[in-house]
Amino acid sequence: MSKFDSVLLIAGGGIGGLATALALARRGFASHVFEKRTVFSTEGAGIQIGPNGGHVLALLGLREALRSKAGIPHAVRVHDGRSGGVLCRIPLGDHIARRYGAPYWVFHRGDLHAALLDAARDCPLITLSSGAEVTGLSQGADTVCAETADGSRLEGASLVAADGLWSGLRSQFFGERRLVFSNRSAARAVLRIEDVPSGISSSDVGLWLSDKAHVVHYPVRGGSELALVVVRHDESSAPGWSADVLPMWVREGVRSFAPVLQDLVSAVSDWRKWGLYDLPEPPAFVNGRVALLGDAAHPVLPFLAQGGVMALEDGFVLAQCVAAHEDVSAAFSAYQFARRQRVLRVQGASRKNGRIYHLQGALATARNLTLKAAPPGMLLSQYDWLYGWHPDEG
Numbered sequence: 160m161s162k163f164d165s166v167l168l169i170a171g172g173g174i175g176g177l178a179t180a181l182a183l184a185r186r187g188f189a190s191h192v193f194e195k196r197t198v199f200s201t202e203g204a205g206i207q208i209g210p211n212g213g214h215v216l217a218l219l220g221l222r223e224a225l226r227s228k229a230g231i232p233h234a235v236r237v238h239d240g241r242s243g244g245v246l247c248r249i250p251l252g253d254h255i256a257r258r259y260g261a262p263y264w265v266f267h268r269g270d271l272h273a274a275l276l277d278a279a280r281d282c283p284l285i286t287l288s289s290g291a292e293v294t295g296l297s298q299g300a301d302t303v304c305a306e307t308a309d310g311s312r313l314e315g316a317s318l319v320a321a322d323g324l325w326s327g328l329r330s331q332f333f334g335e336r337r338l339v340f341s342n343r344s345a346a347r348a349v350l351r352i353e354d355v356p357s358g359i360s361s362s363d364v365g366l367w368l369s370d371k372a373h374v375v376h377y378p379v380r381g382g383s384e385l386a387l388v389v390v391r392h393d394e395s396s397a398p399g400w401s402a403d404v405l406p407m408w409v410r411e412g413v414r415s416f417a418p419v420l421q422d423l424v425s426a427v428s429d430w431r432k433w434g435l436y437d438l439p440e441p442p443a444f445v446n447g448r449v450a451l452l453g454d455a456a457h458p459v460l461p462f463l464a465q466g467g468v469m470a471l472e473d474g475f476v477l478a479q480c481v482a483a484h485e486d487v488s489a490a491f492s493a494y495q496f497a498r499r500q501r502v503l504r505v506q507g508a509s510r511k512n513g514r515i516y517h518l519q520g521a522l523a524t525a526r527n528l529t530l531k532a533a534p535p536g537m538l539l540s541q542y543d544w545l546y547g548w549h550p551d552e553g
């Protein structure tokens with residue numbers, strides 16, 4: 160196979176696709192990002208970026224652009240959802256920044272995506288096409304050729320499929336893998352900080368646990384808004400990205416929660432809902448000159464707040480592998496080798512959190528007692544393997 164002497168194609172202009180383009184450019188490689196939406200944008204409310212993702216964003220040169228947008232919560236406060244009592248306080252802020260060398264950031268998704276997009280627009284090595292859904296792909300001995308919905312074709316050295324959870328390229332090139340509904344859906348919203356009831360900390364990450372639901376909130380947009388996620392049991396979910404949902408559906412989900420949390424949820428009138436899907440057996444990440452990345456490769460349930468961070472890590476490592484190897488085959492094999500065990504571990508840890516969050520009865524009581532008794536430092540140190548990841552800066 161030949162060297163990377165032509166442009167690398169990227170399908171999907173979400174966090175993963177844009178981070179990959181920036182990481183490739185940092186190493187001197189040109190890319191072309193196809194995004195099927197008519198404008199580059201993102202859906203959803205907030206996003207938490209642990210220190211492992213912060214390292215990548217800093218190396219992509221985004222630290223300054225993001226500084227004024229980032230929230231830096233002091234702690235994660237875990238609440239017993241029913242009583243509202245605090246079960247434990249896991250230190251973030253300076254503590255986590257010192258421990259792992261990067262802060263724990265929280266963003267409005269739009270702010271994070273806009274920073275990645277602005278940097279990509281400013282970069283001469285990156286071409287962006289919106290309204291460009293990749294619908295076909297053929298692989299030759301030394302090239303790939305992507306076809307978009309309008310019939311245009313573009314040749315490149317390889318294609319990175321960063322087309323998200325419902326990846327059509329995964330189905331096309333990696334065999335049909337069934338996404339499994341987790342029987343949970345997430346409703347997301349953002350509300351103005353002045354509408355947040357007193358009694359809700361707006362400077363921390365709040366995590367409220369009850370038997371069939373949990374709630375997460377944290378400050379975004381420099382503390383002027385609060386992002387809110389309500390995850391609740393759901394019987395069914397139509398396949399697809401996101402849907403409108405009635406506020407009543409969300410309120411019903413938190414009926415067992417303390418009044419202050421119910422007041423917080425009632426303060427929101429505009430929710431969107433995401434069915435939460437898992438891919439228990441991710442396919443190989445590489446097939447010839449096509450590599451899967453981010454949610455397309457390995458969707459992560461959101462109970463560890465790491466799916467987007469994994470997409471950032473993937474993009475950075477993929478670019479590293481492209482720089483370190485002479486041909487596509489060796490570079491993509493190295494990428495798969497470097498990423499697979501880690502992302503499978505993250506997927507598993509997230510599933511486990513999901514089980515723990517929704518425990519019922521005596522098991523929930525035992526969980527709460529354990530959280531109360533655990534030294535906060537220990538609760539954080541169990542994630543050293545996750546947050547302590549450092550990209551190779553070379």
Ligand SMILES: Cc1cc2nc3c(=O)[nH]c(=O)nc-3n(C[C@H](O)[C@H](O)[C@H](O)COP(=O)(O)OP(=O)(O)OC[C@H]3O[C@@H](n4cnc5c(N)ncnc54)[C@H](O)[C@@H]3O)c2cc1C
Nearest residue numbers: 171173174175195207293322323453454464465466467468
């Ligand atoms: C409720 C919830 C909360 C979450 N919270 C967090 C969190 O706090 N922290 C965290 O790190 N992660 C979180 N995640 C996970 C995170 O949102 C995803 O892991 C992340 O968005 C994946 O990025 P991606 O670029 O791989 O895919 P996506 O963000 O889905 O981007 C894929 C892009 O590809 C485009 N596309 C699709 N098909 C094509 C095609 N054929 N051609 C061209 N373009 C195409 C789409 O329009 C889209 O723009 C959360 C997820 C959920 C559901």
